[in-house]
Amino acid sequence: MAPMLEVKNLRVSFPTHRGRVEVVKGISFDLGRERLGIVGESGSGKSMTGRAILKLIRKPGLVTADRLAFEGVDILRQSEKQMRSIRGARISMVMQDPKFSLNPVMTVGEQIAEALVTHEKLPRREVNERILTMLEAVRINDPKRVAGLYPHEVSGGMGQRVMIAMMLIPGPELLIADEPTSALDVSVQAQVLDIIDDLVTTKGMGLILISHDLNLVSRYCDRILVMNSGTVVEECAAGELDSARHPYTRGLLAAMPTIDESRDELPVLDRSQWAGT
Amino acid sequence: MGGHMSAIRLSNLDISYGDTKVVHGVNLDIAEGESFALVGESGSGKSTILRAIAGLAPDWTGGISVLGQARSHGVDRAVARQCQMVFQDPYGSLHPRKTIDATLSEPLAIHGVGNRGKRVEAMLKAVGLDQRFRFRFPHQLSGGQRQRVAIARALMLEPKVLLLDEPTSALDVSVQAEILNLLKRLRREQGLTFLLVTHNLPVVSFLCDRLAVMRHGRVVEVADVDLLRSGQLVEPYSRELLAATEGRAGVIA
Ligand SMILES: Nc1ncnc2c1ncn2[C@@H]1O[C@H](COP(=O)(O)OP(=O)(O)O)[C@@H](O)[C@H]1O
Ligand SMILES: Nc1ncnc2c1ncn2[C@@H]1O[C@H](COP(=O)(O)OP(=O)(O)O)[C@@H](O)[C@H]1O
Ligand SMILES: [Mg+2]
Ligand SMILES: [Mg+2]
Numbered sequence: 372m373a374p375m376l377e378v379k380n381l382r383v384s385f386p387t388h389r390g391r392v393e394v395v396k397g398i399s400f401d402l403g404r405e406r407l408g409i410v411g412e413s414g415s416g417k418s419m420t421g422r423a424i425l426k427l428i429r430k431p432g433l434v435t436a437d438r439l440a441f442e443g444v445d446i447l448r449q450s451e452k453q454m455r456s457i458r459g460a461r462i463s464m465v466m467q468d469p470k471f472s473l474n475p476v477m478t479v480g481e482q483i484a485e486a487l488v489t490h491e492k493l494p495r496r497e498v499n500e501r502i503l504t505m506l507e508a509v510r511i512n513d514p515k516r517v518a519g520l521y522p523h524e525v526s527g528g529m530g531q532r533v534m535i536a537m538m539l540i541p542g543p544e545l546l547i548a549d550e551p552t553s554a555l556d557v558s559v560q561a562q563v564l565d566i567i568d569d570l571v572t573t574k575g576m577g578l579i580l581i582s583h584d585l586n587l588v589s590r591y592c593d594r595i596l597v598m599n600s601g602t603v604v605e606e607c608a609a610g611e612l613d614s615a616r617h618p619y620t621r622g623l624l625a626a627m628p629t630i631d632e633s634r635d636e637l638p639v640l641d642r643s644q645w646a647g648t
Numbered sequence: 649m650g651g652h653m654s655a656i657r658l659s660n661l662d663i664s665y666g667d668t669k670v671v672h673g674v675n676l677d678i679a680e681g682e683s684f685a686l687v688g689e690s691g692s693g694k695s696t697i698l699r700a701i702a703g704l705a706p707d708w709t710g711g712i713s714v715l716g717q718a719r720s721h722g723v724d725r726a727v728a729r730q731c732q733m734v735f736q737d738p739y740g741s742l743h744p745r746k747t748i749d750a751t752l753s754e755p756l757a758i759h760g761v762g763n764r765g766k767r768v769e770a771m772l773k774a775v776g777l778d779q780r781f782r783f784r785f786p787h788q789l790s791g792g793q794r795q796r797v798a799i800a801r802a803l804m805l806e807p808k809v810l811l812l813d814e815p816t817s818a819l820d821v822s823v824q825a826e827i828l829n830l831l832k833r834l835r836r837e838q839g840l841t842f843l844l845v846t847h848n849l850p851v852v853s854f855l856c857d858r859l860a861v862m863r864h865g866r867v868v869e870v871a872d873v874d875l876l877r878s879g880q881l882v883e884p885y886s887r888e889l890l891a892a893t894e895g896r897a898g899v900i901a
Binding site for chain 2: 527633640
């Protein structure tokens with residue numbers, strides 16, 4: 372059986388005054404119903420990879436690949452109209468900051484309803500029931516009240532849970548979460564990721580978790596790709612991150628302070644070791 | 649003096665925004681030269697405490713003193729000179745149309761300090777920025793470089809106390825490491841006192857001597873950093889924070 376997502380030699384480039392510059396430089400990976408982490412520093416091409424999968428890179432950006440297929444469907448050959456029936460319904464994306472992703476003039480309930488009925492015609496009563504069930508699934512205790520609130524009336528953590536509810540209510544097969552908790556603080560981060568993890572596991576979805584935080588991807592993923600300047604420098608099982616071999620990965624690991632920190636100085640990356648950074 | 653002067657003393661401090669009180673009865677005594685962390689859930693009032701000390705949240709009751717001087721509710725030049733603040737987002741906190749040179753000279757001009765060119769040059773060096781950045785604008789710098797500028801600006805008046813609000817939260821781990829090393833070195837070289845807000849407990853282990861855990865506007869626990877390192881914080885909420893961090897680091901450790 373073919374994997375859910377096949378990516379072969381994916382390239383993303385943008386024109387600059389020095390000519391076309393590749394920001395994703397020919398990366399390849401397959402994804403089954405598993406949790407894949409993409410980790411690397413800012414600017415390494417993580418978001419562009421996620422967006423390319425959803426065909427969200429606008430001109431003058433250019434995406435090429437030997438193969439980019441979701442459940443056998445050739446993404447690069449889909450029209451914008453065809454993509455609209457894939458986005459949300461079959462592949463969903465959660466982004467970093469709910470404030471920029473939620474519509475400020477619609478209530479939480481209306482937005483979740485819209486996410487659902489765009490893809491499925493349902494009677495109003497059933498829509499309402501599904502919304503309340505979904506809000507409960509993201510552990511919102513008083514879903515009736517919250518459904519009536521506007522985005523500015525909910526906290527960051529709750530806003531992000533609302534986003535997740537919106538993204539998951541159409542029942543997608545693959546969820547791409549791009550730094551979904553970077554705007555939240557630690558205790559709330561763990562809650563939100565536990566919710567995503569729970570839903571991904573129980574619904575048997577695929578997950579691509581994009582983050583600059585190695586601890587976080589190693590906790591919530593099965594497999595990890597480490598990206599540096601548009602290339603994948605290392606691929607490993609999440610449990611084996613501590614025995615990563617590439618100097619870039621080792622450098623990132625060593626640069627993080629630990630809870631029982633005793634070093635007087637943290638090692639910093641010697642960027643001259645890797646071309647192009 | 650006996651070497652035991654308080655750098656920051658907060659007594660029965662309540663802070664409000666309009667009708668809403670967000671910080672309740674906080675007592676803290678931070679010694680000169682100490683590095684002290686405020687941690688806790690978002691919205692618990694950590695930034696508000698820094699803002700009140702810096703004079704940016706004037707609606708408070710109780711006592712705030714900095715280096716033995718009680719702070720007034722208004723603009724307090726003596727405090728401003730001794731005590732500077734660094735914010736999380738170096739992009740938002742630097743003026744987009746001012747060069748680095750102008751940004752660093754400004755506090756000197758306001759306080760009538762001379763010899764500005766030399767001081768700017770020396771400060772760029774101290775925070776590890778090449779002189780070629782001097783006449784650039786913020787958008788021409790990386791996130792880590794901008795945070796170095798923000799730290800440099802805070803240090804221009806040679807303050808004794810730095811209030812640091814999530815100074816590395818917006819940065820990649822490798823850049824975070826550079827800034828943490830820089831802060832540690834500057835503290836050692838200049839005998840600074842730090843009051844640091846962070847949600848990252850390992851950062852506290854690296855940079856701080858003590859911490860206060862806050863929840864719902866109250867301090868629930870004050871502890872030595874050794875107790876954090878050995879996982880021995882006692883309050884249930886502190887243990888929750890520890891568990892959230894350990895659960896994540898445990899996989900790699
Ligand atoms: N519209 C654009 N034009 C040119 N370069 C871009 C554009 N958008 C993004 N980039 C560059 O692409 C690189 C990868 O970006 P991105 O995938 O967002 O990185 P990250 O790993 O932080 O998510 C970055 O160096 C960024 O500056
Ligand atoms: N300028 C402001 N006006 C009104 N309320 C504010 C303002 N700034 C913060 N608050 C509120 O004060 C409380 C404490 O906020 P803050 O000190 O920023 O928390 P923390 O830094 O711990 O996340 C929160 O409930 C927040 O919504
Ligand atoms: Mg990104
Ligand atoms: Mg804050």
